[in-house]
Amino acid sequence: MECRKNCGACCVALSISSPLPGMTGGKPAGVRCIHLMDDYKCSIYNKPGKPKVCSDFNPEQEFCGSDREEAMEILYSLSK
Numbered sequence: 001m002e003c004r005k006n007c008g009a010c011c012v013a014l015s016i017s018s019p020l021p022g023m024t025g026g027k028p029a030g031v032r033c034i035h036l037m038d039d040y041k042c043s044i045y046n047k048p049g050k051p052k053v054c055s056d057f058n059p060e061q062e063f064c065g066s067d068r069e070e071a072m073e074i075l076y077s078l079s080k
Helices: 052-056 068-079
Strands: none
Touching: none
């Protein structure tokens, strides 16, 4: 599955415990990553410093659902 355009659910719903550029303490679940741009693309996607957890995340139907709203619900449920 390809990453859905205008989604970015994983960049908001999931927590990141490892440091990332500009967010040395990581990112709690529900907080928008500072690297998520207005078009929901990651500004550091192909750059050094991108957290391993982000690189390792692969969009799959079971996590991404059928649209952004469903993806947010699924990913929030995993963060609890």
